[in-house]
Amino acid sequence: MAASVPKTMKAVDIRNGKGDTSALFINDQTSVPTPTGSQALVKIRCFGLNRMDLLQREGNYPVPTGAPSTLGVEFSGTIASFSDSPSVEHDWKVGDEVFGLAYGGAYAEYIAVSTHMLIHKPKELSWEVCAGIPETWITATQALFLIGGFEKGQTVLWHAGASSVSIAGIQLAKEEGAAAIYVTASSKEKIDFCKELGATEGFNYKESDWSKELLKATDGRGVDVIVDFVGAAYFNQNLDAVARDGRIVNLGFLGGAVVKDDVDIGRFLRKRCRFEGSSLRSRDEGYQGKLRDQLVEHALPRFKDGRFHVPVEKVFKMSEIKDAHELMESNKTKGKLICTVE
Structure with missing residues (x-):
């Protein structure tokens, strides 16, 4: 049974569509996306920052056709619902803890993302660490x-x-x-x-x-x-x-x-x-899905047993997104910057 989902949510938005860190703000009237095709709706716990986010915020990164304008491509969270399409992968159920890669929209409370790009969250890894894995x-x-x-x-x-x-x-x-x-x-x-x-x-x-x-x-x-x-x-x-x-x-x-x-x-x-x-975000879902499978097969067991490590430099709240972007711009980090969704 699908979890109760509100019609609006909090998401990071950009005043006038682009700008420096001062243009970032939390828009609490953002519409919750409706999953279509092969998508699931995921309630986000954490999302990771990437340098492409800075470029997109400044208006210098071409967003793929059909991608949401909201920043962010990697996240961890819990499945809230699915679309009715038969193209949804069947290895999932409402309530599953997941992390994954999206074309955009992760700086928010909810995201609609293809089930073909989701990965089961291992119990050995935190929400913060999982949100820092997919894109990088x-x-x-x-x-x-x-x-x-x-x-x-x-x-x-x-x-x-x-x-x-x-x-x-x-x-x-x-x-x-x-x-x-x-x-x-x-x-x-x-x-x-x-x-x-x-x-x-x-x-x-x-x-x-x-x-x-x-x-x-x-x-x-x-x-x-x-x-x-x-x-x-x-x-x-x-x-x-x-x-x-x-x-x-x-x-x-x-x-x-x-x-x-x-x-x-x-x-x-x-x-x-x-x-x-080369680039990753502009690739089609089939190409990205093969890389997801390779990650699951070869890297995930090494995350579980500690051979692979995801250094997290600092964890912010979503409301502190300006500070997070400013730290990334400083080029002083040695690891992932993660935001939690309160």
């Missing part, structure tokens, strides 16, 4: 394996090593037998944190040319897979740092999208390397 770990899995083609015995470089995706990626690469795992970060504290997770070595990009330091560490060979969120500012250095037959996976443009300096693209031929951009 699925993105890291996609980047490392599907796009990066990583294989046991290869080497990996994760830029923004203390970011949530790289934190997941370091652990994935270690568990899957990487020969060495390197990171870039803005401080020794963050590099030491990455080493605790399994990184071999890290390079402070504020103090030296990280690509030269990496080549020294690898005796000039470079690394097989580079996962990059920086874009234009690292384009030239990535081509120096990638090994022959290596892959550069670009997931973002924190350092700009336009390469302004002269770049020797002959390295693509000499190194037989590949540069490929």
Whole structure:
């Protein structure tokens, strides 16, 4: 039997559709979504913050067609109801504790989300930890394996090593037998944190040319897979740092999208390397569902027994969303920021 569901709910909204953190507010007259197709309605306990949320708030992130305008793509909570469609997965019932990935709408009390993107919440994990898994770990899995083609015995470089995706990626690469795992970060504290997770070595990009330091560490060979969120500012250095037959996976443009300096693209031929951009949120449900299944099969048992860890930097209340966004903008975090829904 479906739980009693109100017609309106509290959700984070943005005055005038975009702006800085001061534009965020709690709209207590937001309509509760109605599940359709393969969707369930989930009463949210916690949701995770991601850098795309900052970009969307500023009006700089293209929301997928049909996605709700409310921010947020990862959450944990309890199933409240279902649509009447036969496309709903049958491994669910009202009251099930779940976490999952959505195209948007997680900064709220309720969310309508495909049952194909839900995961049963293990009793070993908290609501806060579960809300910090879906987007970051699925993105890291996609980047490392599907796009990066990583294989046991290869080497990996994760830029923004203390970011949530790289934190997941370091652990994935270690568990899957990487020969060495390197990171870039803005401080020794963050590099030491990455080493605790399994990184071999890290390079402070504020103090030296990280690509030269990496080549020294690898005796000039470079690394097989580079996962990059920086874009234009690292384009030239990535081509120096990638090994022959290596892959550069670009997931973002924190350092700009336009390469302004002269770049020797002959390295693509000499190194037989590949540069490929990718995203997760714009992928269709079938693609995302396969990654969900991979997460459930390979990563979830390791979360349960403690081999995989989700560092949570700080937990906020939904009413403190401005503070949460400001902390993420500071680039001083070493883990997930989570909000609880009061």
